[in-house]
Amino acid sequence: MEAPSHSTVHLSDWQKSYFAITSGTCAPGQKADEYRAKILRIQYAWANSEISQVCAANLFKKYAEKYSAIIDSDNIETGLNNYAENILTLAKCQQNDSDKWQSALTTDNVFELKCVQERMQAGKNFQSSQMAPTDACVLADKGVSASGAPGLPKLGIFSSAGETELCAGSAKCTSQGPDLLEHPSSSKSLQSSVPPVTKTSETLPASSASLNEQVHIGFQATPLFGSKEATSGSSPRMSNNCRDGHHLSLSNQSAIPAWSASSGKRKAFYGLADEGSTVIPSLAPCQASISTETGSFSGNRNRNEESSVPGFRTAKEQLWVDQQKKSQNLPQRAPVSSYGGVKKSLGAGRSRGPFGKFVPPVPKQDGNENGGAQCKPHARGPTDPSPPVDERLKNIEPKMVELIMHEIMDHGPPVGWDDIAGVEFAKATIKEIVVWPMLRPDIFTGLRGPPKGILLFGPPGTGKTLIGKCIACQSGATFFSISASSLTSKWVGEGEKMVRALFAVARCQQPAVIFIDEIDSLLSQRGDGEHESSRRIKTEFLVQLDGATTSSEDRILVVGATNRPQEIDEAARRRLVKRLYIPLPEASARKQIVTRLMSKEHCSLNEEEIELIVKKSSGFSGADMTQLCREASLGPIRSLQSMDIATIMPDQVRPIAFLDFESAFRTVRPSVSSKDLELYETWNQTFGCGR
Numbered sequence: 001m002e003a004p005s006h007s008t009v010h011l012s013d014w015q016k017s018y019f020a021i022t023s024g025t026c027a028p029g030q031k032a033d034e035y036r037a038k039i040l041r042i043q044y045a046w047a048n049s050e051i052s053q054v055c056a057a058n059l060f061k062k063y064a065e066k067y068s069a070i071i072d073s074d075n076i077e078t079g080l081n082n083y084a085e086n087i088l089t090l091a092k093c094q095q096n097d098s099d100k101w102q103s104a105l106t107t108d109n110v111f112e113l114k115c116v117q118e119r120m121q122a123g124k125n126f127q128s129s130q131m132a133p134t135d136a137c138v139l140a141d142k143g144v145s146a147s148g149a150p151g152l153p154k155l156g157i158f159s160s161a162g163e164t165e166l167c168a169g170s171a172k173c174t175s176q177g178p179d180l181l182e183h184p185s186s187s188k189s190l191q192s193s194v195p196p197v198t199k200t201s202e203t204l205p206a207s208s209a210s211l212n213e214q215v216h217i218g219f220q221a222t223p224l225f226g227s228k229e230a231t232s233g234s235s236p237r238m239s240n241n242c243r244d245g246h247h248l249s250l251s252n253q254s255a256i257p258a259w260s261a262s263s264g265k266r267k268a269f270y271g272l273a274d275e276g277s278t279v280i281p282s283l284a285p286c287q288a289s290i291s292t293e294t295g296s297f298s299g300n301r302n303r304n305e306e307s308s309v310p311g312f313r314t315a316k317e318q319l320w321v322d323q324q325k326k327s328q329n330l331p332q333r334a335p336v337s338s339y340g341g342v343k344k345s346l347g348a349g350r351s352r353g354p355f356g357k358f359v360p361p362v363p364k365q366d367g368n369e370n371g372g373a374q375c376k377p378h379a380r381g382p383t384d385p386s387p388p389v390d391e392r393l394k395n396i397e398p399k400m401v402e403l404i405m406h407e408i409m410d411h412g413p414p415v416g417w418d419d420i421a422g423v424e425f426a427k428a429t430i431k432e433i434v435v436w437p438m439l440r441p442d443i444f445t446g447l448r449g450p451p452k453g454i455l456l457f458g459p460p461g462t463g464k465t466l467i468g469k470c471i472a473c474q475s476g477a478t479f480f481s482i483s484a485s486s487l488t489s490k491w492v493g494e495g496e497k498m499v500r501a502l503f504a505v506a507r508c509q510q511p512a513v514i515f516i517d518e519i520d521s522l523l524s525q526r527g528d529g530e531h532e533s534s535r536r537i538k539t540e541f542l543v544q545l546d547g548a549t550t551s552s553e554d555r556i557l558v559v560g561a562t563n564r565p566q567e568i569d570e571a572a573r574r575r576l577v578k579r580l581y582i583p584l585p586e587a588s589a590r591k592q593i594v595t596r597l598m599s600k601e602h603c604s605l606n607e608e609e610i611e612l613i614v615k616k617s618s619g620f621s622g623a624d625m626t627q628l629c630r631e632a633s634l635g636p637i638r639s640l641q642s643m644d645i646a647t648i649m650p651d652q653v654r655p656i657a658f659l660d661f662e663s664a665f666r667t668v669r670p671s672v673s674s675k676d677l678e679l680y681e682t683w684n685q686t687f688g689c690g691r
């Protein structure tokens, strides 16, 4: 693309790009390029007084919006925010769990690279030449070269006092703009460099502003150019600059694009752009940021002010910032679409109430959060906008990670051990396996180490899912609850990826409990007639289960629940070491259920009547008992005349009486047949771990 002269904006260029944008055959990438070029042209036209400030602002806003609409859209046909799919499609054939790629680059050997050496040399040269950053950055942005544009002032705004290593660092960055784009290692240099100095408070809503929010003290960039000391020692110098009336464009660490050579006016323009919530694209290559969070940069704009200004961010940066904000403001909730994925439901994890607790796989900085200490954040620099994805999530599709974070982590409504009637042995065993080791991991080591797999089996409605919920509330571990059927049915073809993602996220969130309801549908016996996709899911699950259950480091407990234990594959059965029978409730448990439910109602049952009910309900499951009580509780209402229902006061409804239970018994029957019971008993005797 030809560089526009400073005096004219070519009509033909506008026409050409208009055609490109409206033709309907252009790829989103082309369109985005066109919009970006347009924005640059507007900036130059205004900087060169070819258009008015108001006009520039309006045009800027218009095109910036269009530009970001493409960048942010995850529609494959019209947007660019679908990198995950694209990359994954490309990388699909190479995706492998066992592939652990490690960069050969280290902070030591990177200095020996030729390109780095060259750049360091170029940086030194710069101090004498003071090449205007404008040139490089505009070049980096494909052809809208301002270098030849007369009238555009060079970066003469470096204060002499500021002509330090910092400035040099910045200049190195900018002067090497195009190259930096090509060398990932080079971008590191940006992290340690400090942007040029401009005049006071009129600073850019630079795209790097978003990055400031993710820069933490703990993060130390490894500078390739200039020493670390220069970076960390920059604050006082910066402050001096501020005092001298030369404020950093950083406003708390933010960067100004070095191409803002026509400083005063452009700065005013960006101030204007701020008001219109416009964005300035393509600053990334030359943006710089500081890895320290010192107060010395506060000369320009305070933090709040900055956060209220929607400066330009790439879609990726914006997502990251959103995620950061959410996790700061709402630490218990999941971040919104950190990967731009469409929210889908997975089934079991849906019932998040007000007690829902989300623990993000992004580790807390202090490392005190659940598993946080064990999560190693991805090595990144202050200008790297990518989320700190755990190493273990590297090969996992981001959308799946997000789905798991949104849908599967679930603490559910509070359920206590007392809410589960009977099943004393199972409760005691689970406490021993789940709760105590969480409380005292130092005692439960070696042979005392808890088993990593539990299978709860028994007739329907006996409280297996209830126990799962109770574990979620009482264990203190991160709880993943997923229905196996939702894995197999909703995610045909994707199921095994989901399984992998589930375990990967759980590994980042240790200690973790993965509760899989209806596990039989996931781990049923492998047979010839079974569908390929379910076979793959099963295999993946067994592999993951094996990893989780055999690794002594991983603190992941898999709890499966089923009412068809005989259908479970023997390989899976072996891995679910503790197989606990959850039988029909005994008389005492049935009494407990009735008493607990009736205690919440207006009821006139006496002790003998309750005993009678317990006796008559032999063979009822916990769910049947609950249903019986529900049915009985409707008795007083049914006995009302229909007219009264409209007018009666709640306290005028008569208490639930024994006769209501008698009529309830006429409609509620036990749901488990004695034949089925025999099967459970037999299986328990063969494979169960109960007494």
Ligand SMILES: Nc1ncnc2c1ncn2[C@@H]1O[C@H](COP(=O)(O)OP(=O)(O)OP(=O)(O)O)[C@@H](O)[C@H]1O
Residues within 6 Å of the ligand: 419, 420, 421, 422, 423, 458, 459, 460, 461, 462, 463, 464, 465, 466, 467, 561, 562, 563, 585, 589, 593, 621, 622, 623, 624, 626
């Ligand atoms: N032991 C119990 N104590 C108290 N309530 C129970 C008990 N067992 C079942 N219930 C009641 O029955 C309802 C259903 O129980 P739950 O869903 O846990 O059964 P389940 O064993 O998972 O059945 P399924 O095998 O069909 O999935 C519970 O919400 C609860 O109200």
Ligand SMILES: [Mg+2]
Residues within 6 Å of the ligand: 464, 465, 466, 517, 518, 561
């Ligand atoms: Mg259940």
